Amino acid sequence: xxxxxxxxxxxxxxxxxxxxxxxxxxxxxxxxxxxxxxxxxxxxxxxxxxxxxxxxxxxxxxxxxxxxxxxxxxxxxxxxxxxxxxxxxxxxxxxxxxxxxxxxxxxxxxxxxxxxxxxx
Amino acid sequence: xxxxxxxxxxxxxxxxxxxxxxxxxxxxxxxxxxxxxxxxxxxxxxxxxxxxxxxxxxxxxxxxxxxxxxxxxxxxxxxxxxxxxxxxxxxxxxxxxxxxxxxxxxxxxxxx
Numbered sequence: 418x419x420x421x422x423x424x425x426x427x428x429x430x431x432x433x434x435x436x437x438x439x440x441x442x443x444x445x446x447x448x449x450x451x452x453x454x455x456x457x458x459x460x461x462x463x464x465x466x467x468x469x470x471x472x473x474x475x476x477x478x479x480x481x482x483x484x485x486x487x488x489x490x491x492x493x494x495x496x497x498x499x500x501x502x503x504x505x506x507x508x509x510x511x512x513x514x515x516x517x518x519x520x521x522x523x524x525x526x527x528x529x530x531x532x533x534x535x536x537x
Numbered sequence: 538x539x540x541x542x543x544x545x546x547x548x549x550x551x552x553x554x555x556x557x558x559x560x561x562x563x564x565x566x567x568x569x570x571x572x573x574x575x576x577x578x579x580x581x582x583x584x585x586x587x588x589x590x591x592x593x594x595x596x597x598x599x600x601x602x603x604x605x606x607x608x609x610x611x612x613x614x615x616x617x618x619x620x621x622x623x624x625x626x627x628x629x630x631x632x633x634x635x636x637x638x639x640x641x642x643x644x645x646x647x648x649x
Contacts, residue, residue: 454586461627461640461641462629464637478636480637516586520576520592520633521591524597529585
């Protein structure tokens with residue numbers, strides 16, 4: 418059974434840092450392009466960033482609001498995706514989802530999300 | 538950046554009746570590789586999103602046949618032939634042709 422499970426969310430002060438993890442199982446993680454998507458409370462979905470597979474160069478891309486502050490990485494040996502978030506702002510408050518390739522042929526798998534709250 | 542605009546934002550529908558959601562992009566979504574990277578996602582209340590349609594009109598595995606997608610260039614449509622109670626939720630289009638990828642604002646479907 419395919420599973421992706423996010424963790425690491427919590428309360429952090431503006432300007433602080435947090436690292437989210439996404440543990441994957443049930444599929445060949447090393448072949449998967451992975452994305453982070455967030456959803457502010459009561460709002461719509463916002464794409465955050467993506468990392469390609471190692472075979473495709475582990476290329477990363479980011480949305481403008483997070484570029485330079487957030488870093489997506491992966492550890493294929495641990496079947497884990499990461500989102501390092503620095504210089505956090507109150508606008509970064511959201512549920513953060515990880516998902517498998519959003520535009521692949523196989524229906525993407527999403528985690529249940531982890532809540533990040535940025536507040537003083 | 539490409540802006541995705543959905544309409545309507547709220548869609549009250551009677552059970553068993555059809556429903557249609559429009560999504561318009563600010564630039565053509567036809568990629569140089571010949572594909573159009575336009576997806577539709579459904580998010581039921583309290584749940585994570587799930588993809589319904591990829592590349593405009595391809596229904597994902599397990600998605601009921603009452604869901605269909607169509608369109609080209611900048612104009613796309615998601616149609617539900619006969620709305621069922623389980624279809625309540627928010628529907629999002631998403632483009633992946635241009636960087637950064639982007640979602641529409643979402644359309645909330647509710648039962649009248």
